[in-house]
Amino acid sequence: MELKRYQKTTLETLEQFLKELHKAGLKYAFMGITEKPYRAEAFGEVPFVCIKIPTGGGKTLVGCHAVEKVMSGALQNKLDRGIVLWFTPSEAIKTQTLKKFKDRKDPHRRVLDEAFDNSVKIFSNEEALSIRKADVADNLCIVVASLEAFRKEKSLQNKYKVYQENGALLDHFEHIEEPDFLERDSEGTVINSLANVVRLSNPLVVIDEGHKTATKLSIDFLKDLNPSFIVEYTATPRDNSNILVEIHASELKDEQMVKIPIVLESAAQWQNALTRGIEKRIELEKDAKKIKGEYIRPIALLQAQPKNKDGNTITVEHIKEFLIERKIPTEQIAIKTSEKNELEGVDLFSRSSDIRYIITVNALAEGWDCSFAYVLVSVANLGSKIAVEQIIGRIIRLPYAKKKANEDFNRSYVFASARNFNEAAEQIISGLESNGYSRSDIIGADKKDTSYELEAKKAILDTLKVPMMALDGDQLTFEDLVGSDFELSKQDYKFEFQIHYDNDGRAIIDIKNEDEWMRGKQMFLKLNYSDKNFTKNELVQWLDKKLRFPLLEKSDKVGFLDKAIDYQLKSHTLSELSVNRYVLADRLSEVINGILEEYAKERFDSLLQKKKITTEPFDAFPATITLKQAIPQEFNRNYYEKTDKLNREELEFVQRLDLDTLSNIKYWVRSREKIDPFYIQGWKRGKFYPDFVAVTKKGNIIALEWKGADRVSNEDTAYKVKIGEIWSNLGGNKLHFFLVHTGNVEEVLKEIKEL
Template sequence: MMKLKAYQEEALKALEDFLHRVRVHADAGLPNPLGQAYREVAGRYLDNPPPYYEPVGLEGIPYVCFRIPTGGGKTLLAAHALAPARRFLGQDAPAVVWLTPTEAIRQQTLRALKDPRHPYRQALEGALGEVRVMDLREALALTPGDVGAVSLVLVATLQAFRVEETEGRKVYEDNGHLMAVFGNLETALPEGASSPPEGVGRYSLANLLRLMRPIVVVDEAHNARTPLSFDTLARLEPGVILEFTATPREDSNVLFAATAHELHREGMIKLPIELVVLKDREAVLQAALAKRKDLEALAEGSREYLRPILLIQAEPKRGEDPFTWERVRSFLLELGVKEEQIAVSTGERDDLTGQDLLSPSSPVRYVITVDKLKEGWDCPFAYVLASVRSLKSSTAIEQVLGRVLRMPGARPKEREELNRAYAFAVSEDFWEAANTLREALVLEGFERYEAERAVYAVGLGLEERVPLKAHPKPEVLESLGSKIAYDPKTKTLVLKEPLTPSEKAILREGLKEEDRDKLPQTVRTPSEEGRVLEVPLLAWHGEPLEAEHFLEEGWSLAGRDAHVDFVPGPLGVRGEIGLEGGRVRIARLEGLDRAGRLFGPHVGWTLESLALWLDRHIPHPDLPQEETLPFLYRALGGLLERGFALEDLVAEKRRLRDLLEAKIRAHREAARKEVFQRLLKNPPASLGTLTLRLEGDYFPSNPYRGAYVFRKHFFPVIADLEDGTEEFQCARLLDELDEVEFWVRNYPTWRHAFRLPYPGGTFFPDFLAKLRNGTLLVVEYKGAHLAHTPETYEKEAIGQLWARKTGNRFLMVRTLQELDALRQAARL
């Protein structure tokens, strides 16, 4: 099975945590459990997430979105995301409705999910167990043996569920094939439960899906977010709705957002994009051809097969003297390109049908298009984009730009030149062309600050031109005269060379406030100069010390408390509460429990089978079954002794599972604390260190955008910092201390993040500072409200152990009044 990237794993953790909190809050009878769970989880990944949005007709249904830029593996993530959704629904064999934006994408997705060798299918089986993938025609012919026996995945377009479409009418009409399925179900359903809403046939596929409370996956969901589409989804009464898109709308309930640079760090996309702008169309093509040939020569020396492709965007057949695809093709032939190496993909001709461009037998090295390539076309070998159209529309270039971003093999290459993409464009104005390309990247799901840094000029004597609203201060122009110039006629600032941090600060001060944000990122920070910051980590037998290592020698549940505070949920009552106070949300969850029982396996339960079921559904990779089963028997035995009937425990087995999982988790943490205290008192000989190298892939999702200009940060952007906060004051002091050479704002989702283990998991100290004497100073800031918690003392203790072991310094700052201690620590 294809291994997930770090940001994909983090997205799944976010979903698992969100759905778990929804259950916990609903079971506790809290108002608005969805909104509260969303606020708690999304707040870890987003900067001030908006309130949770519930579309009309979908109230009470978990409905979240994952923002993944183009090339980030949305489909693979969606397949894996079905596992936590299935767990939330409590169904052993759930139904999934997988909606695609177009028919072309539907066919592509269906083929992949049906192919047992494809990573998508393997992920699907890992998430759902035995699975049947269907199109609409196959779903309309389901049999009683299919429903509840295996997981069902229906792949369709959203249009197929619209009642005004021919296919849609089939979904909502009574179906003779399905009558036998309903015949089995209705004996198990409460009276009237199978009665469908208006417009839905009793024996229709739509009504069957409604009873199963399906998981709905919406691919590129922004294409489906209309009132009509919400109405269509509401008819299915989903159990969970999961959106996956590069460009979500504001009301999308984004739970997790990956950055483009996280994708680049994981080898998913090529960055940066080197942009060359020329005035002549033929010169653009000649330069792009030369670059492609250079890349192919580099690729021939690599260990994997790689044939770089040049994607050319021709002009449409309108306007004055258009450089059409025919002219482009003729020009390539004149330059000596072989005919079989050229493929054309336009509305009137498509040479790509049936082509496997990744095959070594394919001769294609040049693909010519006009507006866009056919939907679903994907070729990671596309490295170079040449557009002979004037770059004035970001939408027009966006249609093809995404095609050169995907990385072959989804892993970084040995040669740095093969980790980048290349663009050649026709324009009279580099600044305009660069900004058009940056806007196109935003349409591909990049943050604006990422797009700003992802495109830069190379060679050919190009200068960056920035239009201003006001004249810079004369003294600034004089002091930076060798690197900048100003044209008063066009009100344009010309940047000739990169600026140092202090020079950029001087320039910013010399501009009007409305012009300061227009400055491109031309400052060279230590990381951009190629410097590396080496930081020692605590190590355990040669690998980074993690909290899991505290229990490496094993631990036991024997003798630990197995009592659980179990109270059966008031099923059958919640559904009558109605809409007051938002309690419809809890009624929806009760409907999920009903669906889980209805479509679950129909077997006779015993104490042994319930214990085995709990053991299978509670993760415990660190404990053998010989440890967990006796513990579960003790817990169940105690419940039976307290008067609970076995059938009640079986009916509530998923809630019981959550309680017992939490119980085991608490015992695991207690065992970690015991080992942790022994480690602090008497560090074993096996505790060592290893070196963490901090280099140039620091791309936070929430960068600092404040007014203060930091001068000593190691990277060009700063993670998760807001003007005026206590952490900001701490960062500013580090930046101003003469003893500090440079510093780094540490953040948890960074691949190279400095981390220290403690019994509760891993913590990431806020700041790392390299002092001029060569010492490292690690600083963790805690506000007064957290100053004296047991967790804070544990973190301080492991920090001091790290300092003793490595010969560096660790400081826990609890209040702003303790900043003097930071000054002293830097001067020791």
């Protein structure tokens, strides 16, 4: 399954964090990427990071990819084996997750199998009560459990199976040193429990809906399981979460994942709210029949109130009677409550399904999704315990993850029973926020023609096409520079490699003393027989799989690896290389990237000298953009009506750029990394996206890169300045590049004023 852009960005950020973790340690790695302090109060030196993705953003798929990143990065010493504890917030989501993970045809399972050579075993917490020692020793064992299976007060733990003595697990505890962190009974004997098996494995912990672990009890029980790394995924992070990546709802809309904005209409009488919801669903179905190439049968979710002793609530039965009175056929109505489930075994996406109305109370709150659900009607009193916010996330997903030509099908519709619109809006906003959305994602039905608040149209008539590096009339790419004639197997395969672990898996080189996490967690490998006895061919094939370079032919890459291993065998044994294969893979990745970039640099310089590299305009900045977070400020010369959030220093700079004192500036635009069309391609793999572009009345185009004071003089900045200046020189006095920082703003603005 092709990942969406925001999902790729999430994984790239995680990967960068894991690399920095090795180099700089936990606190500096986190601060270097987020520019925020790392909060270690909960888990000390155990990495604990949060990925914020709104409901409908594919958190589980990102989580599967992240398991591979963490295991091959921070937890290399586990050699792709051991236990991953995957916590879900409820039994419903646990069942849904297990279904995905156990189906080898499911995209989630395929990601895991591909990453771990099919050596993956999936267990529920109940099934893990009989997990074998060999399972853990030879596979990556993912144990999917609801939080409640493990989250118990110390005094109550002995009543629950995961903490109880279990003879089936005896072999895990034979011939071990019995470390202090294992739970013991009143006589001091180690308990042969699943919880202790988990502790022995020093697991990677993945938490779905991590905000549900906010209590001290949750923190304590997680810490008690002896985790090696914790990743939480949530739409609504807790106050003390270490947010490594924050994805905004508008990014999901931009990737055609969700139906926002949500159109809200309120009615004082529940019958009126229900009538309007029915009318809207019928209207949508008529229009759906005009859509070519896609089948959509709009569904309305109708939220009733729970029964009470007084009998004065609008129950499931009341709503069904109302529908039948409105001549809705009974085969179009299904009930889904904790007592009755008429959706069991029903494929709602099938053309043969008649279901158009689903009546529920709160049984759809978690673990249920159907992108055909367009309308939500809540007859519940908005102040009641069972409110619309609990199921609003169920109508968010966009069918087929593809934007529709008819804008009505890119939106969701909520009809609420409330005294007035403001009362309804506040409750809906609360529901949106609990799903990672905001008040920007809602509009009133009376303003349904209003554009989405986070969409910004062009404010300037000009079409902006910024010239980019070009080769033979096409955009220059890194692949162009490497070219089809490059052969890795003919490059220098000799490099120094230090053995990290001896043949018993003990670390034999010093790791920086101040980095306690690295020293503590990577001192020992859990080896099995095969780890020490790879054949040369097996080692080469393993390295080939781990080292992913899509632009290289497999046979060419294998030829290079073969020579590289032969060279290393002159100073190391095959067993040493086998034991150290993860460290060796990292070193080879550095070597191959270095070779590619050096070759690309030579080709770049040669093509530049021959005047083969030019600058040409290609794609235009779009007429409408979707912002992550609009800033509440209007500008005189912004290319768009609104601009995306800027940090304080960037904002101060563009405010100066926007002033009348720079009367030569026609307009400027914030150029968003990996989203907008302008970038500068040099000889390194990554594209360089300058932060801003300004256009003067004389037709000069200015690329501006803002850098914080701590990053002005690093290697990455030096490279960007170099290729920025090359781009500028190719522009024939019409292209200009400036690196801007707090120390040179006046100087840069003075130069811009003359262009």
